[in-house]
Amino acid sequence: MRLSDNPAPPALSFVFPCLNEEQTLGTCIQQVKDSLEPTGIDYEIIIADNGSTDRSREIALSMGCRVVPVPIRGYGAALRGGIEASQAEYVMFADSDSTYLYADAAPLYQAAKKDNADMAIASRMIGRIEPGAMPPLHRWLGTPVLTTLINLLFHGKLSDCNSGFxxxxxxxxxxxxxRSNGMEFASELLIKALKAGARSVEIPSGLRKGPEGRVAHLRTWRDGMRHLLFIFSEKPKLFEMIGFLTVLITTLLQVTAFCTGPISLGGFHIFDLHSKALLLLAGIFGAQFYLFSCMLFLQSKDRSLGITRKLINLDEGVLFFLLIATLGSCALLAGYITVRWSLSGFENLNLARDLLFWSHPLAISISFCVGLLGLHVLKKAQK
Known part of the structure; x- marks a missing residue:
């Protein structure tokens, strides 16, 4: 470990995010030292303290570490603060809960140097995971699903997107x-690296069971959803194409169903009331997906379709008249149904087929109008 008065920057900084980790921090620091010392690597250990109220700071200082206070709460905020405080060529980090195999610090650094990589990952999924170290939900569902999504959407070859080492x-x-302050920092780091074409390498590592009684900072469903939302936020074009094609296809099929009426096709009876109702629901979902992509494009550098750019930059006057026209059309349809109902003596009506047909464009128009209102409010808030 480097001397504190050495003026030259170290080759490696090891960052531990820390919030009240006195139970495990000393062990983690010592294991990193035991891994790096024999290699002769010039390194330092930085404790990114996120507001600890226990003895974590004292333990770190007594073991020769540099403590960097990070006032903004969150796993990602702590790591960003620690990384920004480093002047080393490479920065390594891992949780300070004694669950990672810190003996792999030296092999991880050497793998990064050997491959001239921008990122090296100690994968738990291709290493040894001790019994009870990872909840089954995380091991067999959460991490594999999120890793597969990242690989598919951003052309990665990862095995463990949630490794914190x-x-x-x-x-x-x-x-x-x-930018992330929370646990989604892990996904953002991978996705931004993949989108930038960064060179990455993985080594097999593993995971140990944490000490008994320790309360984990991770919240499964909340943090899992944050990871998922961030992954989606970096791929607006996916929702743009799904939404656009769904609206287009369902509308064309709805028109076809109105023109042909119920037909039999290959033994299946289609284009009756149930088909039209399902097409209506699918069209509404498509409109919502498309509008979701429009909102994502507000903060994305990805290039959208021309029609999407026109909607995002739609003149407020045009939006006003579009909203009035949609509301007016809804009023006309309601008035038409009321008149037909009165003419029938306020008895049962048989307008379901016509109503489903006209409800399709109106429901999509309403979705677009309300969505565009929200979109323009967000645009004003960003300025």
């Missing part, structure tokens, strides 16, 4: 513009 090149990290 990584080594990154400081200069590359600075270009990725990482």
């Amino acid at each position: 990584r080594c990154i090149r400081k200069t590359a990290f600075a270009t990725w513009e990482i």
